[in-house]
Every structure is written in structure tokens, then in C-alpha cells.
Amino acid sequence: MNQDARHAQFMERIERGEKIEATDWMPDEYRKLLLKLIHMHGVSEIMGAFPEKEWVPKAPTLKRKLAIMAKVQDEMGHGQLLLRVAEDLAAPLGKGREELLDDLLAGRVKFHNVFHMESPTWADAGVIGWLVDGAAIINQAALLDTSYAPYARVLKRICAEESFHMQHGENIILTLARGTKGQRQMLQEAVDRWWESLLFFFGPVEVTPAAQRMIDYRIRIKTNEELRQQFLNKYVPRIRSLGLTIPDPHLRYDEKQKKWLYTQPDWEKFGEIVRYNRGPKSEERIGLRRFAHEEQRWVREAMVRAHKMQAV
Amino acid sequence: MTMEQAAQMGLESGYRQALTALLYQLADDELCLGHRDSEWLGLAPDIEGDVAFSSIAQDEVGHAVFYLERLHELGEKDPDSLAFFRGAEAWRNAVLLEQPNGDWARTILRHFLYDLFDDVRTEALLHSSYEPLAQGVAKIRREEHYHLLHLKPWLIRLARAGGDAQERMEQAVMEVWAQLGGLFSLGAEEEEMIHHGLIAWGREELYRRWEDRAKPVFAEAGLKWPGPPSVPEQDGRRGRHTDHLTELIRTMSEVAVGDPAARW
Amino acid sequence: MADRREYEVFEVFVRKKKTDAHVHVGSLNAPSPDIALTTARENFLRRENAVNLWVVPRGEIHETPCDEGDWFARELDRKYREVSGYSENGRLWKTYRERALYLEEIVQDLHPPSQGNRPRPRRERT
Incomplete structure (x- = not known):
């Protein structure tokens, strides 16, 4: 069968709503789009562990300490699930876990803008759990019906765990919102700090050619803007109900257009942060990952070596 | 606890004092180590191991919470106050456990040797005269089973791998040994603890049983047994600690001290 | 793979109850089968109970083709x-x-x- 016919047959499968498996024939373009998406998703989970990890040693009660440990652990676990999916996609390209993480250190794969930013107070840990995870959940839930079956399977598991993260984040911020003046102020400042990043998180309003291809392949179904609108729908009323303000004087729901109007985030600034790892915390956190990946390589190599010595 | 409360619980003051000391030792050991373990979050040598190690960290903190709750029942402050607002001199953990982690070899070695000790210690508590403690450790021992199961192959492989890994493990043995002896101390209340049937064995028997189990693992790992461990200058069981504990407490309570009266 | 310096992929199967069969839940990378078993517990069972776990090296699994629907045809x-x-x-x-x-x-x-x-x-x- 020639390439064109194979491609046509593949597209028929996609259009019938069939799910694709790792060992199925797939167009290179499909593989590369998926790999780019899932690789970025996976390393974002792993980099996403760091802003909250900063608060693990300082969590203010024993219950919070345990909960945030469990939450950061889940993020790492999600990274594990996603990287496994990416590894199987990357295998025909001669890449495995080691190389996919090397890519992160070398700046060859991006991670979400939110994880480049600072989290200077305990309220940031709460807002990350509440709003950053809230945004991520909307993103991930929208992918549950993706055409790539291994991705769909891990997303199911991930979303189930995210439901704990939502409650965890909400509980922290609800406690702060009902707390002292100082706590409320800390919470408001954290919301102010994260708002613009959150809007950027969903990606550009226009449907880029790559995004269109992903929609064609049914890798994703919704556009960036649809998801951002969903986020605003769910979270703007909740933020306001707590008496918090949103740092955007132009934010309002337009009844005629049936959508939220908002001040655009600084696309250029965040674009640079993500593309060149130029956020306030990019370098430091990549440094942490380098410590784990490169400075601990001796452990991985020793474990393999010793197992082989034992086996012979 | 006031004499009145103690009397209500039917505990005479000598008994209560020994029990409280013992519970502080247990709680503080677990809390220190759990806190140190959690510092590896996101930084362990591989992702799968990162996730597994974090569960171990959570178990340790969870066990600390159990012991702190028992202390609270005896009239001590609530668990959060005990964890976040107690000066280093009031902590009763072994000095070994407040030390920074060091590399992965030392982390694994210290944790394994401590868990082995804790296994012996909790065995000695299974028939404790203080029923709530006996019941709790029976559960805790079931969770600790996994720790030994997980840590032992890491220890043995790293030691047997030759090269850098083996050198690091040998170095870790030297470093850990310098403070290891402090684990077995039961502090000033040892005699009272045994007299009241709170714990079945004293420091010498705890050590003997621990050594019986640690030695074969060293043999399997190809590590030379360094002999009995030194007793560190500071006996943590008597409230004497290194600056690392002060630092650990300062970090841990940084947010909580911001407003001790607030709910967090 | 004799010169493998990297971890190996293991497929993970969980038996939740004694009266259930093992169910595939995913895969992980590990240096050896024993480590695969202990890490599998926390990577896949952080919130669920189980009575037994299998880990199987990926290469030891034989499977039917995924995109040949006719393999299962029963028309x-x-x-x-x-x-x-x-x-x-x-x-x-x-x-x-x-x-x-x-x-x-x-x-x-x-x-x-x-x-x-x-x-x-x-x-x-x-």
C-alpha cells in the first residue's frame, strides 16, 4: 500500500472515531504532533512539582504537610504516566526516558508558562492548587476523548486524581479567605500574581496551523479560546464570591456575544518565557531537574549494573 | 497534663513521665526523617522512585502524627503546636535523623538502618502496657514492612555496583556510623520505661537485635561491618541537638509562626 | 539489550481482590523486576487496595495486532x-x-x- 492510501485509511479510522494504539501505523505528522504535545505535558507535570515543592517543608499544619506531599507526589506520578506514553511514541525515533529528559535540560522541549513563575507565599501554593490546577484540569478533561488511546487511558487516571487536587487547593484558599486580614491579603496578592499567567496558559486565541492539524487528527477537540472561556465561566464567579478582585478592569461577560471579554495577557512576554526559559524561576527549576537527572545518573547506572551482575 | 488529669486516666506521674518521653522519641524520630525524606520530592534519581520515596515520607509523617495525637491525649499540646512551636531542646529524636540527607547512598543507608531499628523498637512495643501505643504500633509495623522491602535492594545494589556507587556507599557508612549509636538511647527515662512495661527491651537488647539483622544485610551488600557505632556527643533523647534541628524547625514553622493564632 | 545501561519497561498488572483476575494498569521504567514491583505499588496503587501485583518485561508480552480489526471478527x-x-x-x-x-x-x-x-x-x- 502506498503512503497516500495508508494516510487516507488512517484518516478514515480517525473520522470513524476509532482510537489509535502505539503499535499501529500512523502518519509521521500524527506521531510528531502527539509527541510534542505529550512530551510537553509530561515535563510540565514534572516541572510543575517544583513551585509547590517549595512549600512542602513549610506547610503550616501537619495535615497540610501530608496533603501537599501527596499532591506533589501525584504530579510526579502524572509525569511518569505521560512520559511513558511519550517514550513509546519516541521509541521509533530512537529516544527513551533519558533523552526526553535531556531535551528538557537542553531547552528542546517547553513546559507550561505557569511553572516558570514565582510562588513566594503559602497562598501561592493554594492558588496553584486552586486555579492553576483548575486550568490544567479543564485542559486535560478536554483531551479525554483524544484519538490516541494510550494518552486517553492515562488522562483518565490523571483526571481522577486531579479531583483530589481541586479539593486540596480549594480547602487551602477557603481557609485563607476566611482567615485574618493578613491571610486574605496574601491570597489576593497571589491571585493578582497568577491571573495573567492563567490566561496565557490556554494558548493563543487564534487557531495556529499546528493546532488545526491536531484538531483534524482529533488529538484535541476544543480550541484554546473555548477552554479559556470555560475556565472564566467556572472560576470568575467563584473568585468574586470570596470578595477577591481580579486584576483586570476590562473583564466582563458580554451577554450578546455570550462570552467573556478580557484584557489580553502579554503574549510576547510569556511567549519568550516559555520559548527561551526566561521566566523568573526557569533557570532555578531546570537546575533542580538537572540535579535529579544528571547528578543522580550514577544511581540509575549503578542499579542497572548491579542487577546485571546479579543476573549472570 | 495536670495531676488531676493524670489521676483521671489512672496514670501515676512516674508512668506518665516515662510514657511521654517515649512518645516524644517516637514522634520526633519519624517527623524529622519524614521531613528530610520529603526534601527529595522531585529530585530523586528516577521518577518512579521519586513517587515511591514520597510515599515513605508520608508514612513517616503520618506515624509522627499518630504519636503526637497520643501525646495530646495525655494532656500535651495539640499535634500542630508540638510540631511547629516547640524549641529544639524539647525534641527527643536521635541526632542522626536531623542531619541533612547527603547523597542518595547516604539517604538510603540511613533510612534503611533507621527502619530496621524502628522495626526492632516497635516489636518491643507490641506488648506495651500502654494499650493505645501497642495497638498503634501493630498497624504502623505493617506499613513499615514496605519500607524495608523497598530500601533493602537499593542499598545492596548500590553497594555491590562497584565504582562510584560503592565508594559513595562506603563513605555513607562512615558518616552514618558517627551518629548511629544515638538511635538506641532511650534517654534518661530508660529504666522507668522498662520498669512500667512500656517497652520490652532497653538500649543494649535493642542494639543486639538490630545488629543481628543489620549484619547479614551488610554481608549481602559486600560492605565491611564497621563494628559497634559511636555514640554522638549530643544525645538527642536528652534534648541535646545539632544546629541542623534548629534549622529544620525554623523551616518547618516558617509559615505557621507568621500568625500562630490563625487557622491555616 | 545485553548492554542495556538504561532502565527496562515493565507492564504492570493489578489484582484487586482474590476473586478478580489481574488487570493491566500501565507501565513503568525500572532497573530490575524487584524494584519494578515496589515502585509499581506507589505509582499505581496510591489510593487503591490490591492483593497482588505482576510486573512483566515489555518484551515478554505477545499481543494481537491493534489495527487489524478482523482478528476479532465475529460477524x-x-x-x-x-x-x-x-x-x-x-x-x-x-x-x-x-x-x-x-x-x-x-x-x-x-x-x-x-x-x-x-x-x-x-x-x-x-
Whole structure:
């Protein structure tokens, strides 16, 4: 069968709503789009562990300490699930876990803008759990019906765990919102700090050619803007109900257009942060990952070596 | 606890004092180590191991919470106050456990040797005269089973791998040994603890049983047994600690001290 | 793979109850099978109970092709081997003033839910 016919047959499968498996024939373009998406998703989970990890040693009660440990652990676990999916996609390209993480250190794969930013107070840990995870959940839930079956399977598991993260984040911020003046102020400042990043998180309003291809392949179904609108729908009323303000004087729901109007985030600034790892915390956190990946390589190599010595 | 409360619980003051000391030792050991373990979050040598190690960290903190709750029942402050607002001199953990982690070899070695000790210690508590403690450790021992199961192959492989890994493990043995002896101390209340049937064995028997189990693992790992461990200058069981504990407490309570009266 | 310096992929299977079969839940990278087992517990069972775990090196799994739907083709009528193929029994029994007997009814009689014979809720991990 020639390439064109194979491609046509593949597209028929996609259009019938069939799910694709790792060992199925797939167009290179499909593989590369998926790999780019899932690789970025996976390393974002792993980099996403760091802003909250900063608060693990300082969590203010024993219950919070345990909960945030469990939450950061889940993020790492999600990274594990996603990287496994990416590894199987990357295998025909001669890449495995080691190389996919090397890519992160070398700046060859991006991670979400939110994880480049600072989290200077305990309220940031709460807002990350509440709003950053809230945004991520909307993103991930929208992918549950993706055409790539291994991705769909891990997303199911991930979303189930995210439901704990939502409650965890909400509980922290609800406690702060009902707390002292100082706590409320800390919470408001954290919301102010994260708002613009959150809007950027969903990606550009226009449907880029790559995004269109992903929609064609049914890798994703919704556009960036649809998801951002969903986020605003769910979270703007909740933020306001707590008496918090949103740092955007132009934010309002337009009844005629049936959508939220908002001040655009600084696309250029965040674009640079993500593309060149130029956020306030990019370098430091990549440094942490380098410590784990490169400075601990001796452990991985020793474990393999010793197992082989034992086996012979 | 006031004499009145103690009397209500039917505990005479000598008994209560020994029990409280013992519970502080247990709680503080677990809390220190759990806190140190959690510092590896996101930084362990591989992702799968990162996730597994974090569960171990959570178990340790969870066990600390159990012991702190028992202390609270005896009239001590609530668990959060005990964890976040107690000066280093009031902590009763072994000095070994407040030390920074060091590399992965030392982390694994210290944790394994401590868990082995804790296994012996909790065995000695299974028939404790203080029923709530006996019941709790029976559960805790079931969770600790996994720790030994997980840590032992890491220890043995790293030691047997030759090269850098083996050198690091040998170095870790030297470093850990310098403070290891402090684990077995039961502090000033040892005699009272045994007299009241709170714990079945004293420091010498705890050590003997621990050594019986640690030695074969060293043999399997190809590590030379360094002999009995030194007793560190500071006996943590008597409230004497290194600056690392002060630092650990300062970090841990940084947010909580911001407003001790607030709910967090 | 004799010169493998990197970890190996293991597929993970979980048996949740003694009366269940093992179910595939995903895969992980590990340096050896014993480490794969201990990390599998926390990577896949942080919130769930289980009674047994298998880890199998990826290369030891033999599978049917995923994109060859015909492998599982069963197009023609096979009602003769299914309950639904015998719906006329009910009508036939009616002429004898009886009704068709179904397995569910037998199970129900042997394990009445009211007598607490339902599977007991699993113990929480403490």
C-alpha cells in the first residue's frame, strides 16, 4: 500500500472515531504532533512539582504537610504516566526516558508558562492548587476523548486524581479567605500574581496551523479560546464570591456575544518565557531537574549494573 | 497534663513521665526523617522512585502524627503546636535523623538502618502496657514492612555496583556510623520505661537485635561491618541537638509562626 | 539489550481482590523486576487496595495486532450460544404455567443481599 492510501485509511479510522494504539501505523505528522504535545505535558507535570515543592517543608499544619506531599507526589506520578506514553511514541525515533529528559535540560522541549513563575507565599501554593490546577484540569478533561488511546487511558487516571487536587487547593484558599486580614491579603496578592499567567496558559486565541492539524487528527477537540472561556465561566464567579478582585478592569461577560471579554495577557512576554526559559524561576527549576537527572545518573547506572551482575 | 488529669486516666506521674518521653522519641524520630525524606520530592534519581520515596515520607509523617495525637491525649499540646512551636531542646529524636540527607547512598543507608531499628523498637512495643501505643504500633509495623522491602535492594545494589556507587556507599557508612549509636538511647527515662512495661527491651537488647539483622544485610551488600557505632556527643533523647534541628524547625514553622493564632 | 545501561519497561498488572483476575494498569521504567514491583505499588496503587501485583518485561508480552480489526471478527449470527437466543423459553413455559429460570435468580437465592452476604466493604488502609 502506498503512503497516500495508508494516510487516507488512517484518516478514515480517525473520522470513524476509532482510537489509535502505539503499535499501529500512523502518519509521521500524527506521531510528531502527539509527541510534542505529550512530551510537553509530561515535563510540565514534572516541572510543575517544583513551585509547590517549595512549600512542602513549610506547610503550616501537619495535615497540610501530608496533603501537599501527596499532591506533589501525584504530579510526579502524572509525569511518569505521560512520559511513558511519550517514550513509546519516541521509541521509533530512537529516544527513551533519558533523552526526553535531556531535551528538557537542553531547552528542546517547553513546559507550561505557569511553572516558570514565582510562588513566594503559602497562598501561592493554594492558588496553584486552586486555579492553576483548575486550568490544567479543564485542559486535560478536554483531551479525554483524544484519538490516541494510550494518552486517553492515562488522562483518565490523571483526571481522577486531579479531583483530589481541586479539593486540596480549594480547602487551602477557603481557609485563607476566611482567615485574618493578613491571610486574605496574601491570597489576593497571589491571585493578582497568577491571573495573567492563567490566561496565557490556554494558548493563543487564534487557531495556529499546528493546532488545526491536531484538531483534524482529533488529538484535541476544543480550541484554546473555548477552554479559556470555560475556565472564566467556572472560576470568575467563584473568585468574586470570596470578595477577591481580579486584576483586570476590562473583564466582563458580554451577554450578546455570550462570552467573556478580557484584557489580553502579554503574549510576547510569556511567549519568550516559555520559548527561551526566561521566566523568573526557569533557570532555578531546570537546575533542580538537572540535579535529579544528571547528578543522580550514577544511581540509575549503578542499579542497572548491579542487577546485571546479579543476573549472570 | 495536670495531676488531676493524670489521676483521671489512672496514670501515676512516674508512668506518665516515662510514657511521654517515649512518645516524644517516637514522634520526633519519624517527623524529622519524614521531613528530610520529603526534601527529595522531585529530585530523586528516577521518577518512579521519586513517587515511591514520597510515599515513605508520608508514612513517616503520618506515624509522627499518630504519636503526637497520643501525646495530646495525655494532656500535651495539640499535634500542630508540638510540631511547629516547640524549641529544639524539647525534641527527643536521635541526632542522626536531623542531619541533612547527603547523597542518595547516604539517604538510603540511613533510612534503611533507621527502619530496621524502628522495626526492632516497635516489636518491643507490641506488648506495651500502654494499650493505645501497642495497638498503634501493630498497624504502623505493617506499613513499615514496605519500607524495608523497598530500601533493602537499593542499598545492596548500590553497594555491590562497584565504582562510584560503592565508594559513595562506603563513605555513607562512615558518616552514618558517627551518629548511629544515638538511635538506641532511650534517654534518661530508660529504666522507668522498662520498669512500667512500656517497652520490652532497653538500649543494649535493642542494639543486639538490630545488629543481628543489620549484619547479614551488610554481608549481602559486600560492605565491611564497621563494628559497634559511636555514640554522638549530643544525645538527642536528652534534648541535646545539632544546629541542623534548629534549622529544620525554623523551616518547618516558617509559615505557621507568621500568625500562630490563625487557622491555616 | 545485553548492554542495556538504561532502565527496562515493565507492564504492570493489578489484582484487586482474590476473586478478580489481574488487570493491566500501565507501565513503568525500572532497573530490575524487584524494584519494578515496589515502585509499581506507589505509582499505581496510591489510593487503591490490591492483593497482588505482576510486573512483566515489555518484551515478554505477545499481543494481537491493534489495527487489524478482523482478528476479532465475529460477524454472523451466534445467538445459539447466548441467553438472548432463547427468548422463546419464557413463552413456552407459560403454557405450563411456569416461567423460564435464569442464573441470576439462582445466585440471588444463594446469596440473598439482605443477609449481609454481599461482599463486605474493604478495610480502609490505615
